[in-house]
């Protein structure tokens with residue numbers, strides 16, 4: 001009976017994970033279930049048929065103790081890790097004065113009246129997570145690193161392939177076959193050694209998204225698959241982070257800034273469901289015009305740096321669309337969906 005109960009808990013844990021329920025909620029569910037059954041076993045006589053079938057309270061208490069210990073250990077590690085990140089951030093934040101090198105390096109930003117020294121200071125004290133070191137991630141990485149963003153996190157599980165090089169301009173030919181995140185770290189260090197880079201050599205999933213997002217000021221979605229886009233959107237909504245989102249297709253690209261916590265729509269308000277199979281071609285299926293990555297990625301970097309430096313107006317509630325084949329661009333208004341399954345709850 002106890003095995004059946006534990007199997008049931010494992011199966012519901014896996015099913016809830018498959019349906020996108022966060023790890024924290026699933027953890028709470030497991031502990032409440034264990035505590036309810038354990039308390040019941042402690043309250044009823046040991047001769048009760050349920051107690052007998054469960055082997056008494058001791059086996060379940062042991063399982064609860066092991067799980068509780070594991071949970072506490074993970075929590076302890078997380079606190080330690082956050083503390084070390086805080087120390088990293090404190091290092092960045094304490095250096096509120098620019099060195100002579102930085103004054104010269106960022107002088108063309110500092111003399112922009114809309115950005116100025118204060119805006120550059122905000123950029124230096126900020127942190128950005130880039131999801132996907134591909135066609136969009138590459139130009140974003142270049143401009144954010146060159147602009148002196150304090151902390152840049154990059155998450156990607158892919159390797160550099162020969163067909164990437166036509167548009168993913170941070171990777172030289174000799175990096176083919178290497179993990180993208182580590183090649184990206186090299187590229188950033190060569191560009192600007194002041195940037196603190198955090199590589200995540202893995203695929204983003206719903207179990208880790210909220211925890212990672214909570215450590216950054218702005219999230220950049222430069223992925224090429226819809227599953228990751230919806231995971232990023234849900235986690236950005238929960239953690240109340242700006243989501244700068246870009247997409248590419250053959251000759252056309254689009255950019256928007258999603259932020260339901262600022263009254264703007266989220267990604268799912270505009271795209272409630274992924275397109276039907278075959279309607280949205282990936283780069284490998286439909287091709288992509290090389291400099292289009294640069295145009296759209298650069299617009300994403302523009303939006304990110306404006307958010308960080310608090311200058312100008314961003315693309316909140318608007319979508320910028322660029323058609324490279326016709327040389328046309330336009331902006332459309334996008335509105336929150338009151339019935340959005342992600343941000344209206």
Ligand SMILES: [Zn+2]
Pocket residue numbers: 260265266267268269270336337340341342343344
């Ligand atoms: Zn929404």
